[in-house]
Amino acid sequence: MDLRSMRSGPISGIAEIPGDKSCSHRALILGALADGETRISGLLVSEDVMATRRAVEAFGARVEEVDSQWRVTGAKWRSPPGPIDCGNSGTTARILMGAAAGFDLTATFTGDDSLSRRPMARVMQPLARMGAELGGGDRLPITLRGRRLGGIDWVNEPSSAQVKSALLLAGLKAHGAVTVREPSLSRDHTEIMLREFGCDVVQGDDFVALGDMRELTGCEIAIGADPSSAAFALTAAAIVPGSSVEVRDLLVNPLRTGLFESLDEMGADVELSDKRLQSGEVVATLRIGHAPLQPIEIPPERIPAMIDEIPLLAVAAAFADGESAIHGLAELRHKESNRLDAVIAGLTACGVTVVAGGDSLHIVGRGRVRGGARIAAQGDHRIAMAFLVLGLASDEPVTVDSAEMISTSFPGFAETMRALGANIE
């Protein structure tokens, strides 16, 4: 399916953004591991999260939706009746392998073509070291045989919240110390949510470890709006003249807000208010408005806090006045598509000068972008949405293919954007 975006008047209003995808996966998985019932509000109902829902049900948990609240009843996990189809979702595959590894079960994990091309050794190696048996190469399908697990002390390099989460959840059933060292901090939603479920988690400056109390008790979890989805509406506001968009109850965990901080540094009109704690996470109201953007230089250590927002940062840089540089982008090659190549090809097709070298991108902004291209989104939801945002401010319309994949993370994207005044058809 194609979608087309074209130059729009101001993008304005309060954007309705669904719940955070990372927290939604974790709430279902932790609920499925916990004693008793967990009640979740704000769960993202997207294809990726529903793959996790089906998976935890197949492992034995009960999941039901009652008046838009989700109730999960935990269980002792058992062998699922058939393969666990993780669809397009790396988070589902990698975190579930860890969560299941300490149970007496056998499970085969599969995924779609994109997920079947993504590396899995990064999670298989440490789980095998803990004692799990994993059959298959570095790619899905992979068969896991759960075992009695030992502890681990693992350096999480390259930084991956999925790998860290897999090890912490495997560690819940392990005998021995479980420590994950992080040279560069990745999102910490698993750690925060484990504490909400009553588990003892020790956070150091550059490591996280499980304490002695590793039992989970069902609880209430309220999930904030997804900053990675809100980023599309908020970046549109930053690049379309006259715009101002507000998102309420937005998850603003500092390990997720790299893009918003970068837009602020570039000169966009950024305002944060009503900051508060919700289920252990910081949520707030964020408003971003248009202003002429300056170029920016992003060092590698800032990438984990905006790993999924790099295509959008590249779009914003294309509208800035001068040359931006973004460094440390190696991990972008291992997402739903090779996002580094997809960004270079898409921006070039839209008339933007991009120079790529190693793991860095240099984008020469000229304050305006020609557009007028048909973008191959390569089945990648974030590439599709980022280039639709570009088309809202470029001189000529932009068409993207494989727009149906947007529902893996942000069902209702086009409707939400149109409600703010975006010209997307």
Ligand SMILES: O=C(O)C1=C[C@@H](OP(=O)(O)O)[C@@H](O)[C@H](O)C1
């Ligand atoms: O843990 C998570 O929920 C996620 C972690 C990140 O992946 P990595 O762990 O591979 O960095 C991110 O790109 C993905 O969209 C979601």
Ligand SMILES: C=C(OP(=O)(O)O)C(=O)O
């Ligand atoms: C990389 C992403 O997700 P996942 O790894 O779960 O497929 C994403 O949503 O951008």
